[in-house]
Amino acid sequence: MKKSIIALAMTVAAIMPATAQKQEGLVMTPPMGWNSWNKFHTDIDEEKIKGIVDALVETGLRDAGYIYVNLDDAWHGKRDSLGWIQCDPVRFPSGMKALADYVHSKGMKFGVYSDAGEQTCAMYPGSRGHEYQDAIQYAKWGVDYLKFDWFRQDLVGAEGAYTLMRDALYSTGRPIVFSICEWGENGTRKWAPRTGHLWRTGGDIGAYFSESPCHEKPILWCIENNNTYRECAGPNAWNDPDNLEVGNGMSINQDRAHFSLWCMMAAPLILGNDVRNMTPEVLAIVSNREAIAIDQDSLGIQGxxxxxxxxxxxxxxxxxxxxxxxxxxxxxxxxxxxxxxxxxxxxxxxxxxxxxxxxxxxxxxxxxxxxxxxxxxxxxxxxxxxxxxxxxxxxxxx
The missing domain is CATH 2.60.40.1180 (Golgi alpha-mannosidase II)
Structure with a gap:
């Protein structure tokens, strides 16, 4: 049965019209929201995410524009006997549909993460061979945003893999923002603007301003690298230097500089801190309406x-x-x-x-x-x- 479902998905992919495209008009200004990875990595669960949702409302951040609540790696359980992806039943006992409903009830949108390979970075099931099946599942759950990673993907080219997932999302008829995360390593600027709504321009960011002790990139490196993609950005298509590290241990000066340059570069403003526990200074930075207005300017030109x-x-x-x-x-x-x-x-x-x-x-x-x-x-x-x-x-x- 599993083989027949995969074969059906591949058949649907083959007969999709050549004009299949990303959905238009979803993010005419850079998307704003929150993502679990920078602060929590794989340590996520249902109650923690609900707490984040509540904090986004209570602090006024939702009303400032932060509307996407995105689970990164490690929400996954196993696939069932028919190949349908499930969430971890211990961490998310109510299920993804219930969590999406909770997010939606608070006036926000819900996002998940997957990978173009067979496994995610944290070794959970990826989407290779299940692209259309996963897209259908996401649509059933009420997903509004998909971050699609590039870990352990060695069988096909990036453009083909991301085009396949784009077409799968498009085929569901549900508006789903498609976030490409292949780190700018495969000729990204040539194909990503017509394939995704945003795309990573470099490696993973870290909460370091000028120098990093590990593989994570410091803020200044991300700025320098993202600057070379300027001509690619515009309404419904955004360069992504990665999620914000504001509130994750840098100085207030560094946080303010980091946030300001993301606004100047028309970058997605995806918070990566624990919004349940912010200092007043951090909240003042990420909620500054005049800075946000520069990022969200409808002209859509990167600085x-x-x-x-x-x-x-x-x-x-x-x-x-x-x-x-x-x-x-x-x-x-x-x-x-x-x-x-x-x-x-x-x-x-x-x-x-x-x-x-x-x-x-x-x-x-x-x-x-x-x-x-x-x-x-x-x-x-x-x-x-x-x-x-x-x-x-x-x-x-x-």
Whole structure:
């Protein structure tokens, strides 16, 4: 029976029209939510996830836009005798459908994780040979988001494997965000934008700012790497430098810098901390509506770095209505005093958006994102101090 179901799935895949595609309009701005991996790894269960859901509501984070609650690796049980994937009956005794219903009842959406290979990173059942079957199961459960990993996948190419899963999701008729997680290692930029709604541009992130003691990538590495994918991003298609590590042990300065650059890069804002136990400072960072608005700007253009010198990075992001976001990232450990002479130093045209700053002819109002104050206008040069491993971030208002 199992063989016949797999054969049926392969037959369905073969007859799917060549025009099968990812579902449109699901994430016209970068998705926002929470994922279990960064903080909990495989230590997840039903009550813990419900606690996270409740905390997202109680802290106001749901209302700030964090609506996807995504289980990463280790929710899986075994496949049944017909090959249908099940959840772990001890960790999730009520089942995935009941958990999805709970998430939905709180006004949020529910996500799960699988792998293109036979096993996940944590050695649970992957989806190879069961793509259509798993997609059907996810749709029955009420899944809204699938993160699809690339561990132990050595039989087919990445594009083919991810296209197969995309088509399987599409065939269910249920809107499911498709998150590609093959780490940018297989010509990702050539095929991922037409295949998934977001795609990882590099390896797993860690809660380290500039240097990492392990395989996990530090924040500055993720920024540098993700910057090379700028032309790939846009509405319903986003570069993913990985989930946020805000609140997982870095300094507040580093957390603020990390969050700011994700907003400047129009990256998905997927929290990776324990939102049940946050300091007020961490909550203030991830709930800053003005920073989030820069990330969620409907123009959908990833920011660009226009200058990188002496440990200081200068970033601009074109926004709707002629506004710009501006951010100075200080990667040094000590504060830096700099002078911003807008018309002298920052007149340029962004070829991707075809927008010009035109500081010589346009005077913008300066809104400080992290102080919540107005800091004058761009018709005059200004001297500012950027704290070590921190940012100054403005919205330049037309």
């Amino acid at each position: 660009l770095r226009v200058k990188n010198e002496n440990g200081l990075q200068y970033w601009f992001k074109p926004l709707m209505n002629g506004d710009w976001a501006f951010c100075v990232l200080n990667t040094n450990k000590i504060p830096a005093q700099i002078t911003l002479d807008w018309s002298k130093d920052f007149n340029f045209t962004d070829e991707l958006s075809r927008r010009s700053t035109d500081f010589s002819n346009i005077t913008y109002g300066i809104r400080n994102i992290w102080t919540g104050k107005n800091d004058g206008k761009t018709d005059k040069a200004r001297t500012i101090t950027v704290p070590g491993e921190d940012v100054v971030m403005y919205r330049l208002i037309r």
